Amino acid sequence: MKKFITQKKGQFVIIAVLMIAIMIISIGALMHRAVTYYRHEPWEEYLTLIGAIELNSLRLIELSLANYTNTDSPDQDILRTNLEKWQTNLTRMYLGYGISLNSSNCCLACDWNKNSSSSAANAAFSLNIASIGLTGYKFMAKAFLNLTILNKIDNEINVTVRGEDGTHITSLREDNFQVSNGIMILNITSVASYYEPKEIHIYTINCSENMTTPITVKVWDERGIQVTAKYP
Amino acid sequence: MIRNGKTGQMRIIEAILASFIIIFALSFANIFVITPTSPKYEVTELQKLGYNVLHDLDEQALLARFIYNREWDNITAALRVLLPLDVHFSMTLYDLQGTTIDNATIFYGHPETFASSKNIASVTYGLAGYATKINDAYQAIYEPRIVILRLARG
Numbered sequence: 001m002k003k004f005i006t007q008k009k010g011q012f013v014i015i016a017v018l019m020i021a022i023m024i025i026s027i028g029a030l031m032h033r034a035v036t037y038y039r040h041e042p043w044e045e046y047l048t049l050i051g052a053i054e055l056n057s058l059r060l061i062e063l064s065l066a067n068y069t070n071t072d073s074p075d076q077d078i079l080r081t082n083l084e085k086w087q088t089n090l091t092r093m094y095l096g097y098g099i100s101l102n103s104s105n106c107c108l109a110c111d112w113n114k115n116s117s118s119s120a121a122n123a124a125f126s127l128n129i130a131s132i133g134l135t136g137y138k139f140m141a142k143a144f145l146n147l148t149i150l151n152k153i154d155n156e157i158n159v160t161v162r163g164e165d166g167t168h169i170t171s172l173r174e175d176n177f178q179v180s181n182g183i184m185i186l187n188i189t190s191v192a193s194y195y196e197p198k199e200i201h202i203y204t205i206n207c208s209e210n211m212t213t214p215i216t217v218k219v220w221d222e223r224g225i226q227v228t229a230k231y232p
Numbered sequence: 233m234i235r236n237g238k239t240g241q242m243r244i245i246e247a248i249l250a251s252f253i254i255i256f257a258l259s260f261a262n263i264f265v266i267t268p269t270s271p272k273y274e275v276t277e278l279q280k281l282g283y284n285v286l287h288d289l290d291e292q293a294l295l296a297r298f299i300y301n302r303e304w305d306n307i308t309a310a311l312r313v314l315l316p317l318d319v320h321f322s323m324t325l326y327d328l329q330g331t332t333i334d335n336a337t338i339f340y341g342h343p344e345t346f347a348s349s350k351n352i353a354s355v356t357y358g359l360a361g362y363a364t365k366i367n368d369a370y371q372a373i374y375e376p377r378i379v380i381l382r383l384a385r386g
Contacts, residue, residue, distance in 0.1 A: 016246075023250070023253070027261075030257075030261055031257070031260070034261040034262070035261075045276060045279055045280050045283065048283035048284055048287050049283065052283070052286070052287055052357055052358070053358075055287070055290055055291060056290070056358060056359060056360045059290075059296065059359070059360045060360040060361070060374070062363075063360060063361045063362070063363060063372045063373075063374060064372075064374075066363040066370055067363075067372040067373065067374075070369065070371070070372060082360075082374045085374060085376075086374070086376075089328055089358070089376050090358065092328065093356065093358035093376070093378050094356055175368075220370060222293070223293075223363055224364075224365070224370035224372050226370070
């Protein structure tokens with residue numbers, strides 16, 4: 001031991017070990033930085049594909065409800081028919097992906113001619129994409145529109161319009177509303193909106209003629225879904 | 233004297249060996265380096281970009297409006313805004329029978345880019361339909377459209 005310590009070569013051994021250690025650590029750090037600098041995540045492409053199918057399935061529900069509420073003789077099976085077509089056509093649209101979309105619990109309903117009236121449609125979906133091994137991805141799609149007539153003062157009607165989850169629809173204009181008194185369609189002079197604490201967002205529909213009750217108000221949202229409400 | 237000379241040779245050999253180790257380690261690390269501009273993933277990167285752009289437009293209910301109302305200038309402008317400047321695009325629309333809609337020319341970039349580029353990404357996006365207002369009445373018909381967006385870097 002004494003001999004080893006007193007030997008001058010021992011110093012070189014220590015220096016060499018230190019240098020090798022520094023070298024190994026530096027190379028390790030360099031390699032770590034190199035391999036983690038950019039990581040390709042192949043599933044990102046499929047996330048948008050799943051999102052696109054989910055979004056357009058919702059669009060289909062909205063479209064079916066718009067069709068149902070805008071027809072004089074509504075077809076009760078319109079949603080089911082459209083869903084069946086959509087399931088078949090998806091496979092043709094995205095060839096090679098092995099897409100299979102199944103729907104269940106589809107329902108379409110209108111509760112109209114009341115103070116608070118609604119149109120609603122919904123369906124549950126299960127998506128499989130064979131090319132990425134995705135099975136049983138479940139999602140719900142629902143479309144909803146509610147029109148509530150709050151009151152009528154002279155030739156003014158105050159209403160609220162709500163969408164899914166009770167969110168207020170704030171982008172409607174004159175051509176989205178129609179008011180009639182059971183005999184004729186009244187001329188809407190302006191539609192103003194304001195915010196208040198209880199109902200949050202209220203539309204005030206001004207008509208040129210004095211209105212006699214009962215009155216009927218129709219509303220169409222941006223998706224073309226219609227609701228008809230009656231007051232009182 | 234001879235002894236000192238032998239030690240010097242060993243040092244040189246050690247230095248050469250150490251250099252080899254460093255060069256080998258650097259080249260080995262280089263194999264794993266994948267930069268964002270790597271040609272290996274260029275196509276998938278463009279595909280992701282294309283899907284995201286179409287999905288964003290669809291979420292804002294603009295894609296269906298532009299396509300079903302045949303607003304070709306608006307869709308070209310929207311894609312030019314949303315895609316990076318160096319990404320050239322060409323969009324074609326089909327119905328379910330595979331017939332092109334209106335032979336719409338939704339295009340940006342040089343035609344040679346698509347002819348000469350090795351990395352062209354193709355994105356397929358399906359639309360279900362759109363409720364259009366005709367004569368104060370809404371028509372909501374199931375009428376699927378297939379959007380094919382081709383992307384290449386110019």
